Amino acid sequence: xxxxxxxxxxxxxxxxxxxxxxxxxxxxxxxxxxxxxxxxxxxxxxxxxxxxxxxxxxxxxxxxxxxxxxxxxxxxxxxxxxxxxxxxxxxxxxxxxxxxxxxxxxxxxxxxxxxxxxxxxxxxxxxxxxxxxxxxxxxxxxxxxxxxxxxxxxxxxxxxxxxxxxxxxxxxxxxxxxxxxxxxxxxxxxxxxxxxxxxxxxxxxxxxxxxxxxxxxxxxxxxxxxxxxxxxxxxxxxxxxxxxxxxxxxxxxxxxxxxxxxxxxxxxxxxxxxxxxxxxxxxxxxxxxxx
Amino acid sequence: xxxxxxxxxxxxxxxxxxxxxxxxxxxxxxxxxxxxxxxxxxxxxxxxxxxxxxxxxxxxxxxxxxxxxxxxxxxxxxxxxxxxxxxxxxxxxxxxxxxxxxxxxxxxxxxxxxxxxxxxxxxxxxxxxxxxxxxxxxxxxxxxxxxxxxxxxxxxxxxxxxxxxxxxxxxxxxxxxxxxxxxxxxxxxxxxxxxxxxxxxxxxxxxxxxxxxxxxxxxxxxxxxxxxxxxxxxxxxxxxxxxxxxxxxxxxxxxxxxxxxxxxxxxxxxxxxxxxxxxxxxxxxxxxxxxxxxxxxxxxxxxxxxxxxxxxxxxxxxxxxxxxxxxxxxxxxxxxxxxxxxxxxxxxxxxxxxxxxxxxxxxxxxxxxxxxxxxxxxxxxxxxxxxxxxxxxxxxxxxxxxxxxxxxx
Amino acid sequence: xxxxxxxxxxxxxxxxxxxxxxxxxxxxxxxxxxxxxxxxxxxxxxxxxxxxxxxxxxxxxxxxxxxxxxxxxxxxxxxxxxxxxxxxxxxxxxxxxxxxxxxxxxxxxxxxxxxxxxxxxxxxxxxxxxxxxxxxxxxxxxxxxxxxxxxxxxxxxxxxxxxxxxxxxxxxxxxxxxxxxxxxxxxxxxxxxxxxxxxxxxxxxxxxxxxxxxxxxxxxxxxxxxxxxxxxxxxxxxxxxxxxxxxxxxxxxxxxx
Numbered sequence: 001x002x003x004x005x006x007x008x009x010x011x012x013x014x015x016x017x018x019x020x021x022x023x024x025x026x027x028x029x030x031x032x033x034x035x036x037x038x039x040x041x042x043x044x045x046x047x048x049x050x051x052x053x054x055x056x057x058x059x060x061x062x063x064x065x066x067x068x069x070x071x072x073x074x075x076x077x078x079x080x081x082x083x084x085x086x087x088x089x090x091x092x093x094x095x096x097x098x099x100x101x102x103x104x105x106x107x108x109x110x111x112x113x114x115x116x117x118x119x120x121x122x123x124x125x126x127x128x129x130x131x132x133x134x135x136x137x138x139x140x141x142x143x144x145x146x147x148x149x150x151x152x153x154x155x156x157x158x159x160x161x162x163x164x165x166x167x168x169x170x171x172x173x174x175x176x177x178x179x180x181x182x183x184x185x186x187x188x189x190x191x192x193x194x195x196x197x198x199x200x201x202x203x204x205x206x207x208x209x210x211x212x213x214x215x216x217x218x219x220x221x222x223x224x225x226x227x228x229x230x231x232x233x234x235x236x237x238x239x240x241x242x243x244x245x246x247x248x249x250x251x252x253x254x255x256x257x258x259x260x261x262x263x264x265x266x267x268x269x270x271x272x273x274x275x276x277x278x279x280x281x282x283x284x285x286x287x288x289x290x291x
Numbered sequence: 292x293x294x295x296x297x298x299x300x301x302x303x304x305x306x307x308x309x310x311x312x313x314x315x316x317x318x319x320x321x322x323x324x325x326x327x328x329x330x331x332x333x334x335x336x337x338x339x340x341x342x343x344x345x346x347x348x349x350x351x352x353x354x355x356x357x358x359x360x361x362x363x364x365x366x367x368x369x370x371x372x373x374x375x376x377x378x379x380x381x382x383x384x385x386x387x388x389x390x391x392x393x394x395x396x397x398x399x400x401x402x403x404x405x406x407x408x409x410x411x412x413x414x415x416x417x418x419x420x421x422x423x424x425x426x427x428x429x430x431x432x433x434x435x436x437x438x439x440x441x442x443x444x445x446x447x448x449x450x451x452x453x454x455x456x457x458x459x460x461x462x463x464x465x466x467x468x469x470x471x472x473x474x475x476x477x478x479x480x481x482x483x484x485x486x487x488x489x490x491x492x493x494x495x496x497x498x499x500x501x502x503x504x505x506x507x508x509x510x511x512x513x514x515x516x517x518x519x520x521x522x523x524x525x526x527x528x529x530x531x532x533x534x535x536x537x538x539x540x541x542x543x544x545x546x547x548x549x550x551x552x553x554x555x556x557x558x559x560x561x562x563x564x565x566x567x568x569x570x571x572x573x574x575x576x577x578x579x580x581x582x583x584x585x586x587x588x589x590x591x592x593x594x595x596x597x598x599x600x601x602x603x604x605x606x607x608x609x610x611x612x613x614x615x616x617x618x619x620x621x622x623x624x625x626x627x628x629x630x631x632x633x634x635x636x637x638x639x640x641x642x643x644x645x646x647x648x649x650x651x652x653x654x655x656x657x658x659x660x661x662x663x664x665x666x667x668x669x670x671x672x673x674x675x676x677x678x679x680x681x682x683x684x685x686x687x688x689x690x691x692x693x694x695x696x697x698x699x700x
Numbered sequence: 701x702x703x704x705x706x707x708x709x710x711x712x713x714x715x716x717x718x719x720x721x722x723x724x725x726x727x728x729x730x731x732x733x734x735x736x737x738x739x740x741x742x743x744x745x746x747x748x749x750x751x752x753x754x755x756x757x758x759x760x761x762x763x764x765x766x767x768x769x770x771x772x773x774x775x776x777x778x779x780x781x782x783x784x785x786x787x788x789x790x791x792x793x794x795x796x797x798x799x800x801x802x803x804x805x806x807x808x809x810x811x812x813x814x815x816x817x818x819x820x821x822x823x824x825x826x827x828x829x830x831x832x833x834x835x836x837x838x839x840x841x842x843x844x845x846x847x848x849x850x851x852x853x854x855x856x857x858x859x860x861x862x863x864x865x866x867x868x869x870x871x872x873x874x875x876x877x878x879x880x881x882x883x884x885x886x887x888x889x890x891x892x893x894x895x896x897x898x899x900x901x902x903x904x905x906x907x908x909x910x911x912x913x914x915x916x917x918x919x920x921x922x923x924x925x926x927x928x929x930x931x932x933x934x935x936x937x938x939x940x941x942x943x944x945x946x947x948x949x950x951x952x953x954x955x956x957x
Binding site: 029033035087090091094095096097099100101103104105106107108109110111112114115116228231232234235239265268269272275276279280283 | 407454455457458461462464465466468469470472473476477480592596599600603645646648649650651652654655656658659662663666696699
Binding site for chain 1: 762764782783784791795804811813854
């Protein structure tokens, strides 16, 4: 039983990370039709920025940790806004070329990170409490899992609030459903594009800092490895659906943990199988809109 | 793609001078594409005209030159590590040709059928690892081993293709990525020690014919690679001008119209998908022989992205574009790696040294610039310049690279 | 081909002038060299068979599809502007198939459409009391007729120079058709309307001028009643008999209320 609880919480922790990346991806694709390969780079930048802060200011400190979260999110947001404004905007409505640009950007930035920080993983420290465990129903859960879960839940609530209660949130919700009609109401969707990219970047940057604590290290490859799973989560959850991304993130991560433990390390394979099944029976994803 | 020419398992040395780089056009000249209609997205229309005859003659001359290259003493400082008959140079050239051939198979997917696949490396890797594992564990000669590998690839491509083609556009891209990732993970996990994990798998040469083994026989591998490139080019041309090819292009442009005509878009796409997988797996098998080993990169999504970059750089929708892109990228990557390790770069201030010491940074940036400003790629730009000089109007109704890319969405 | 100018004294400048408008969708020419004007008052009908390019013309005017040619709104050229800018100049667009946002509530749909500093909420509340009652309801759960009301209300919330209304009665029951027509007639008192309609009964009731399209081109302009009373013209350009013309198109089975 305690194994199940441990697997569950590990899955929830990982799912929290997947959600933070997938939320941005899903909104960006849903509103703009852009498959953002550079999203992993937003995450990696956030992770490295957070690490640099912790490195200089002392890592065994909740205050510094929170600061690293904020700065990491800000770095991700800035990078994302820059990407949208300088690169994506020029190729308005040319989706494949936008994808290609994000691909080129991810190649270039990962290489740049390799150059700046080196290719080897850098092990990081956080507040000592992270390494401790809490006992739940007989299972010893590492505390960093809880941090990830709490952070992701807060981001989810914040995003839902934003979407439901603000005008831009309304524009984004409408735009995901029918972008051309939003322009036909006299609204300049391009501002919404930049906003969505920025929000996605912030979530990814935040996820990056958390991921570095969850996995215990930072490296230029960090974003890329999470990105593929975030893609899978986005497709399973339904492109453009925030709640879909949340549900799928948890489902995929938990499934992965259980399959890894009980089915001999085949977690990744099982996830791909799940993707195949979803595509066979419900191509638009769990909560996605049927085209 | 880092081609291992400088430090590969057989220790073939390479001498890089890190000097000037030839332009893509120069590559064109060497490849004998000078007379060909540049990089115009071609429809492979049959029919003999004077220009086509000239193009074919030039192409043949180019191939002849390449065949004779190992017997000649041509030096291209800055491009080739040594004179053309040295194993190091032949290895690099062979790699260029294999990559060009692989790019051609990707052109078949993207440029002809409009399928943006992010999982093409799965079949290349299946060729590489499949042949390696079969040779390692079974005592059968080369050709039967290749045949067996081919069988595996056909089944694999069929299964993955039929599932993936249930969706199209970006979701299709993501599904193919996921499947390829699964393959990559399986190889990385090294089940039963069969795949060698991160270390890769050395080629077992016991059952291989002698003329394909050893540094001294690099020229034979070079000729094999050339043969593969020519064969793939011919096959791709044939498919493009066949009914299946025209159907695929029609599906790419307007699927609804094709359906109305009673044709089956799904089957056409599946056919092209499996065919390009077969071709690239054969290329992978030759790659294995050339490299004397299998490496995880051969099955990674990075490789698929590399192929995509090659095709876009060269010009989407054009066979010559794929070839030029493949060669240009491979040489550029090798040269940039040499540049990165050179004294000149090491002595630069950090702000310049860091980006310049990462070949992928330069390649990625180049890629971005090409997508933004040169949507036709190198071949398309050459074509446009040529057209401007000749004063020809439009493209004859053929789609521009940009339109082909949008069709894939 | 009779033009309004021959029968009437000189009028105020047209609110909308279209000249040589052409548009393509996916390589297909859907609108070809279309030219007409819309007077600054009243309702002008845009008529034609199914698939002839009426909706495409409307979309081309506001730039939802790529177009070439001249489009002039209240004397200013707009053909190079982005859609949202054109709408902000004062265009109310009521699309074919309503296109309300089903994931938003009625109130949100309306709020999204508000452009002006002081939108005419009171007017809309008076014209559409039913919508007021359903303010919190998800627009996706509304009936076709109710969605049409949302779509119309969106256009009426702002002060517009012109309304572009595309087949507002499509798929609606006769009673609702009547309500929609009444609402349009009311709106036309203060803003000119370019109305695409297949239901000739409604056209007869509402329209003053008519522009007829066939094969993506303008084949007739003039007074609506003149056109509707000419059986030959109707048959040639719309392909329906006079009976259908005077009684309106048959109601589609299962038209929602």
